[in-house]
Amino acid sequence: MGSDLIRLSALLDDAKCFDLIRQHRWPDGVRCASCDSGQVVRNGWDDARHTRQRWLCKDCKARFDDLTGTVLAGHHQPLRVWVLCLYFMGLNLSNRQIAQELDLNEGDVQAMTGQLRQGLVERQPDVRLDGEVEADEVYVVAGHKGNPAAVQKKAGRDAGGG
Known part of the structure; x- marks a missing residue:
């Protein structure tokens, strides 16, 4: 790696990342993580990460x-590293490429991307389908690798008793 290399992680700071998290997590105002009350007040900053806001719920007294x-x-990774990892995942970079970009080992990135994927899947709303569904013969043919002749040949053989 050359000395003129600029890493994206050096361009982001944790304060902006925590602001981003707050905006997306609580678009309508901070809610208690325990009881979902909106009656919360600021309660200082995290000792290790000085840009991470602490909160106190007035209703259930949870911190x-x-x-x-x-x-x-x-x-243990700074929030900006997690945000960049998620960004790189959105660009469809491999774990190896993400590890190179973030200057981490591949095992750590594998664990991070796995946790991010699992966390995002768990937070997806349940899918509810309703209404009409239409299918045509193209769908059926596509299920046979686009070979309609083989499908008709097999159907003819089955109809002939074997």
């Missing part, structure tokens, strides 16, 4: 921070 109850909680 929580910006990451409590999220897939991002309880990790």
Whole structure:
């Protein structure tokens, strides 16, 4: 690696990442991580990550921070590294490429991407389907690798008793 290399992680700071997390997590105002009450007040900053806001719920007296109850909680990597990892995943980079970009080993990136994927899947709303569904013969043919002749040949053989 040359000395003129600029890493994206050096261009982001954790304060902006925590602001981003707050905006996306609580678009209508901070809610308690335990009881979902909106009656919360600021309660200082995290000792290790001075840009992570602590909160206190006036209703249930629970204490929580910006990451409590999220897939991002309880990790040693700075939040900006997690945000960049998620960004690179969105660009469809491999774990090896992400590891190179973030200057991490592949095993750590494998664990991070796995946790991010699992966390995102768990947070997806249940899919509810309704209404009409239409299918045509193209769908059926596509299921046979686009070889309609083989499908008709097999159908003719089955109809002939074997």
